[in-house]
Amino acid sequence: MKRDPVKLGPGDLVREEILSLQPYHVAPATGMIKLDAMENPYRLPEPLRVELGRLVSSLPINRYPDPAAPELAARLRSTFGIAEEFGLLIGNGSDEIIQIVAHALARPGAVLLAPEPSFAMYRMNAVIARLRYVGVPLNADFTLDPARFLDAIAEHRPAVVFLAYPNNPTGNLFPQAAVEAILAAAPGLVVLDEAYHVFAGRTFMDRLGEYPNLMVMRTVSKLGLAGVRLGYAAARAQWIRELDKVRPPYNVSVLAQAAAERLLAHIDVLHGQAERIKAGRAAMFDGLAGIPSVEAFPSDANFVLVRVRDAAAVDARLRARNILVRNFHGSHPLLANCLRLTVGTPGENELLLAALAESA
Numbered sequence: 106m107k108r109d110p111v112k113l114g115p116g117d118l119v120r121e122e123i124l125s126l127q128p129y130h131v132a133p134a135t136g137m138i139k140l141d142a143m144e145n146p147y148r149l150p151e152p153l154r155v156e157l158g159r160l161v162s163s164l165p166i167n168r169y170p171d172p173a174a175p176e177l178a179a180r181l182r183s184t185f186g187i188a189e190e191f192g193l194l195i196g197n198g199s200d201e202i203i204q205i206v207a208h209a210l211a212r213p214g215a216v217l218l219a220p221e222p223s224f225a226m227y228r229m230n231a232v233i234a235r236l237r238y239v240g241v242p243l244n245a246d247f248t249l250d251p252a253r254f255l256d257a258i259a260e261h262r263p264a265v266v267f268l269a270y271p272n273n274p275t276g277n278l279f280p281q282a283a284v285e286a287i288l289a290a291a292p293g294l295v296v297l298d299e300a301y302h303v304f305a306g307r308t309f310m311d312r313l314g315e316y317p318n319l320m321v322m323r324t325v326s327k328l329g330l331a332g333v334r335l336g337y338a339a340a341r342a343q344w345i346r347e348l349d350k351v352r353p354p355y356n357v358s359v360l361a362q363a364a365a366e367r368l369l370a371h372i373d374v375l376h377g378q379a380e381r382i383k384a385g386r387a388a389m390f391d392g393l394a395g396i397p398s399v400e401a402f403p404s405d406a407n408f409v410l411v412r413v414r415d416a417a418a419v420d421a422r423l424r425a426r427n428i429l430v431r432n433f434h435g436s437h438p439l440l441a442n443c444l445r446l447t448v449g450t451p452g453e454n455e456l457l458l459a460a461l462a463e464s465a
Contacts (some may be wrong), residue, residue, distance in 0.1 A: 192345025199336030276404030
C-alpha cells in the first residue's frame with residue numbers, strides 16, 4: 106500500500122537562526138495615548154487633507170506604480186538638497202532600504218557592524234540575510250567609545266556599518282568627529298541613519314562628495330507621514346546602481362508616491378510641526394527633572410529615554426491609564442529598566458508626566 110509522504114513543518118524547514126528570532130513587536134494601540142513609536146502626534150491641517158483627498162481620488166490605482174518614481178525623486182532632491190550627481194534609492198520605509206543593503210552585501214563571511222543598543226532592525230536584517238552581525242557596546246551613559254568602535258572595524262573589516270544619527274532608542278547624537286573617523290576607517294559602506302534629522306538639526310547629506318563609502322538614509326515617518334511608508338537613501342551613483350538591483354520593481358505604491366510628493370511640497374507645515382515637537386521635548390525634560398525616581402537621558406530626537414526603578418511595573422501602571430510607551434527592559438543589558446517616551450502633544454505629555462510622577 107502506498108504511503109503518504111511525511112509532511113515537514115516550519116520547525117523542519119525554516120532556518121535555525123530564523124526560528125530563534127523574536128518578531129518585531131508592535132503593541133495594540135486602540136484607545137491608547139500612543140507614545141511608543143516616535144510618531145508625529147499632529148494631523149495635517151484640514152486644507153491639506155482636502156487637497157490630498159482630491160489627489161488620491163484621481164490616481165490610476167488600476168496601474169502599477171512607476172518604479173523610478175520620477176516626480177517623487179525630483180521632490181526629494183529639491184526638498185532635501187540631494188544633488189543630481191548622487192544616486193537616490195527610494196524604499197517602502199527605511200526598513201526596506203536596510204533590508205536591501207543587507208541582502209546586496211551578504212557575501213559569505215561578510216560582517217554588518219553597529220553600535221549596541223541601537224535600532225533592532227540592523228541585527229534582524231543581518232541574521233535574515235546571513236551576514237555576520239557584530240554589535241559594539243556603547244558606554245554605560247550611551248555615548249560612543251570611538252577607540253572601541255575603530256578597533257572593531259579593524260578586527261572585523263565589516264562590509265557595512267550602520268550608525269543611527271541620532272541613535273535609537275537612546276536619542277543621543279554621536280560626535281561628528283567620531284562619525285568622520287568611522288567613515289575614514291571603514292573599508293565598506295557606512296549607512297548613516299538620519300531618521301530623526303529634523304529634530305537634531307545635524308546631517309551628513311551635504312558631505313556625500315567627501316566620502317565614497319557614505320550613504321545617508323532617512324524616512325519621512327518622523328515628519329508626520331508614518332502611514333505613507335516611505336524611506337530614501339542617497340550615496341555615490343555606483344552604490345545605488347547595484348543596490349537598486351535588489352529593490353522590488355513596484356515597492357513604492359502609487360498612493361505613497363503621490364501623497365509624499367504632494368505633502369513634501371508643503372514641507373514648511375511639517376517643519377512647523379517638528380518645531381512644536383522640539384518644544385515639547387524641552388518641556389518634557391523639564392517635567393522629568395522634577396520626578397526624583399526617573400533618570401532622563403539627553404535626546405536630539407522626538408523621544409526621551411528614561412530609567413526607572415522597575416520598568417515592567419511602571420509600564421503596567423501607565424497602560425492601566427491608557428498610556429502606551431516602549432519598554433526596553435530585557436532587550437539589552439545597558440537598557441535595564443529603561444522606557445522610551447515619544448514626545449506627544451502638550452496635553453499628552455502632561456498626562457504622561459503626571460502618570461509617571463505617581464507610577465515611578
